[in-house]
Amino acid sequence: MSTQTTPMDPERLYRCPECGGTDVNGTAWIHLNTNEDTGDEPPTDDYWCPDCEDHFGRVCDVATAPPFACNYHTTNETCPGRERERKLWVD
Numbered sequence: 001m002s003t004q005t006t007p008m009d010p011e012r013l014y015r016c017p018e019c020g021g022t023d024v025n026g027t028a029w030i031h032l033n034t035n036e037d038t039g040d041e042p043p044t045d046d047y048w049c050p051d052c053e054d055h056f057g058r059v060c061d062v063a064t065a066p067p068f069a070c071n072y073h074t075t076n077e078t079c080p081g082r083e084r085e086r087k088l089w090v091d
């Protein structure tokens, strides 16, 4: 998961689509007998936010630099994650 990013390709953060928090959890395939993470591509339709105490079908993948594009929401007004990233730059 450590793909090299160029200056033109800002870092991205997974954020909760409801509160914009970064404490979102995803699922992974675990070997039932060894408890080891199999490393296979995990199911991508069940995420959990401990702050919202809610499950989500997907999470925001938000850029950490302008224009803070989110792969889910299109504007800062509808995406709490984009709004949080924007504030980090303004303050």
Ligand SMILES: [Zn+2]
Pocket: 016, 017, 018, 019, 020, 021, 049, 050, 051, 052, 053
């Ligand atoms: Zn949340």
Ligand SMILES: [Zn+2]
Pocket: 017, 060, 061, 062, 070, 071, 072, 073, 078, 079, 080, 081, 082
């Ligand atoms: Zn979003």
